[in-house]
Each structure stands twice: as structure tokens, then as C-alpha cells.
Amino acid sequence: MSIREFDAIIIGAGQAGPSLAGRLNDAGMRVAIIERHLVGGTCVNTGCKPTKTLIGSAYAAHTARRGGDYGFTLKGQVAIDMPAVAARARKVILDSRADNETWLAGMANVELIRGHARFVSAHTVMVDGEELTAPRIFINVGGRAVMPPMPGVRDVPVMTNTDVVALDTLPRHLIVVGGSYIGLEFAQMYRRFGAEVTIIERMDRLIAREDPDISEEVRAILEREGITVRTGADCVGFKRHGGDIAVSVDCEKNDAPAIGSHVLMAVGRRPNTDDLGLEAAGIATDARGYIIVDDRLQTNLPNIFALGDCNGRGAFTHTAYNDFEIVAANLLDGEDRRVSQRMTGYALYIDPPLGRVGMTETEAAKSGRRLFHSKRAMVRVGRAVEKGETQGFMKVIADADTRRILGAAILGTSGDEAIHGILDMMNADQPIEQLRWAVPIHPTVSELIPTLLLGLQPWKGEA
Incomplete structure (x- = not known):
């Protein structure tokens, strides 16, 4: 079997991958960038782009309902056209993805290869039976939503963020399991679209990593809009309830379950590292599957780097992009940039x-x-x-x-x-x-x- 040789291989075309391919291309290197699913990664296809587009639609509807506060009135109710709302978000996704694909196609030294990459050795990967080799390999495979083994979770339809951004119908009652950033954004969004919404959170307060006063104020903001918040849910389970879904909250107190038409699971994310053959190359990971990197994003192997969500050093689009900047600056510009130098900020996009x-x-x-x-x-x-x-x-x-x-x-x-x-x-x-x-x-x-x-x-x- 012949082996195709490149100067660099990038696995994953999310936030860091195409940008890195561009810099390597400009440096005259021959690059293979491998993508098994959708160019653009989470941000473009199921994360930032569609969710903030949907939030924009929900904000507009909410503001229209508050017309009296601004000195104007609307005749009749604000009507939500969910197919139109979904189509607007879908267009943003497709336009952004096409822009990334066009950008990559315009790079003279870069080849976009569709397929699933698995390591054969520290310098070689296999994609659909074809072996590719390069002196340097960059892993940018992102992450996905966690689906924990809660009782009954496989017996009922449960959505993740990937599913819910594609909805073109309005849930009658959306139950959000998880009171952190992703869950709260979808909760407020769908409440403003007109759904009943219940948030179920295992901890005793929302967004527990934040200070208590922030958690309390965020809860108050959401409850003022009619969202039900149930914290301290130490016994979450799922059952069919006629045509609906019953989600239990507290087994000891036998509290009444939340009954909803749709369930969104938003309890965290995991790295897409479990099917890359990392063991064949000897790449070290931690107990949760994140690739272990040093301050310059180098793995335990000097020729392999990990960027973005899969390295556990940041869970945001902007930190993934900064990972690219660090690697490019160090390899191409003679600089000494490190992850520990960045001052990370982030946002929760409720309103x-x-x-x-x-x-x-x-x-x-x-x-x-x-x-x-x-x-x-x-x-x-x-x-x-x-x-x-x-x-x-x-x-x-x-x-x-x-x-x-x-x-x-x-x-x-x-x-x-x-x-x-x-x-x-x-x-x-x-x-x-x-x-x-x-x-x-x-x-x-x-x-x-x-x-x-x-x-x-x-x-x-x-x-």
C-alpha cells in the first residue's frame, strides 16, 4: 500500500483547523486537513452561529411583546413562525460552512479530505483505507454533548444541542436537564418563542461555577419570564407519560415529576477522542478522554499537537482560535506563546x-x-x-x-x-x-x- 506524504496533517476542520491550514499553506507547506462530518465544527453547525441566531429571533419577539414599555402597541399577539425562525438559523449555518469550504478550496497547498482519521503510528493516519503521513500532526476534533446513563434515558426521545437547533416546530413544554450555560440559553429562547419551559438542575443553584449572587440573579431573570426552575434534583430519571415524557426530580421526597413534550439534555460535553486510535500512536489522555498537552499545546509526542475542545484547556470558540494562534506563532514566527499567558473571558448568552x-x-x-x-x-x-x-x-x-x-x-x-x-x-x-x-x-x-x-x-x- 502506498503512503501519501504531506508536510502537515490536521485532523478536524473546526475553529482552529482551517486557520492553521491557512498559515501552513502560506508558508509553502503541503497540508492535508481531514474532516469526517461538517466543515466548521460545533460553532458553525450546532453551536455559536445557530444558537445566537435563534437567540436574536427570540429577543426580537420578546422586545415586540414589550412594546407598551417603549410607547407603541401591536394589534394582536406576536406570532412565532418556527419554520421561518429555523430557516433563518439554517441559512446562517450553510452560509458559514460554505465560506469555510470555499476558503479551504482556495488554498493552493491544502487538500480537504473527507473521512474518519485514525492513527496508525505517531506519524501516520489512515482515512478510509488510505495511509497519510507527515512529520507534524495537529488534532482539532472538538467535542460533543454528554448523554449520561440516567434511568430511562434510552427509553424516551432526548435531544442534545445538535438536535434542538434543527427544530422547526415549537415544543409545547420543553424540559431542560442541566442548569448551566447551554441549557439556560435554550430555556429562555424557547420560552420567548412561546413554549412552557422547566429547568432541572442537580446542584442547589444554577451555573454553580459562578458566584451565588450571579446564580440567584440569573434564576430571578428566568423566573420573571415564566420559566420553572427546579434545583437540587438528585434523582433524575425518565419515563413515558402517555404522549409526553415524565422527568423525576427527587426520589426521596417523591416530588411530582416534570411532564413535558420535549427534553433537552444539557449536562456537559466530552471530547471526540475515543475513536481516533490514539493508543496506536501512544498519545496520552486524561481520565475523561482529553488529550494532555503542555503549555505550548504539544502532546507527550513532540510532533503531535492538540487544539480546541479536545485538549481540555478551553471550551470556547475563541480559546480554540487562540490555540491556533499559539501554535502558529511558535512554529512559524519564532515566538514563545503559551496557554498560561491568555486571559480567558466568556459569556452566558441569556438576555x-x-x-x-x-x-x-x-x-x-x-x-x-x-x-x-x-x-x-x-x-x-x-x-x-x-x-x-x-x-x-x-x-x-x-x-x-x-x-x-x-x-x-x-x-x-x-x-x-x-x-x-x-x-x-x-x-x-x-x-x-x-x-x-x-x-x-x-x-x-x-x-x-x-x-x-x-x-x-x-x-x-x-x-
């Missing part, structure tokens, strides 16, 4: 969104530092008042001795954008005073940040 960067207050307290803290309600923000969107708050935690911001949260309108002013100052390792004396544009959400910093006081442990 209003939560923008987050750095430590939570809980994490900062455990660090043993002397801390400053400040918190302001969004009703203090002129822009929020003008938009009629005053739910939430912003807060910051800082090191009292180094005068550096350790973490911040903006739960409020434009919080996902305004957080970048803080993120950038943290990334530049600048003291509080640099941002305190900035002069933000009025009227914006960001203009309250200097006032927030001016209000820093010794932290006494309360959220």
Missing part, C-alpha cells in the same frame, strides 16, 4: 447576557490575597435605563496589594461587550488606576466601569 473574566469572588478568597471589591446595579447605568433593560449588576474583585483586577462580571445589557474593557486591562497587566482614569463614551454600559473601580472597598467575604 441580559453575563460577561465574565478572571477569578470569581470565591476563587479569589481561596487565594489568600487581601482583596478589594465593588458592585453596582445596572439601574445605575444610563444606557441600560434608556434601553429599558436594567436587570442585573456589574462587579469587580481586585488584589489590594498589587492593585490588579483579578476578576469581573457584568450581568446586564451589553455585558458581553463591556467586559472587554476590563479583560484588556487584565491582559495588559495594568493597575486599577489605568482603567479608573479612562474616559469612556457616554452613553454606554462601559462608562460605569471607572465609577465601579472608584467604589472599591476592602472585601469582607460577602458576595
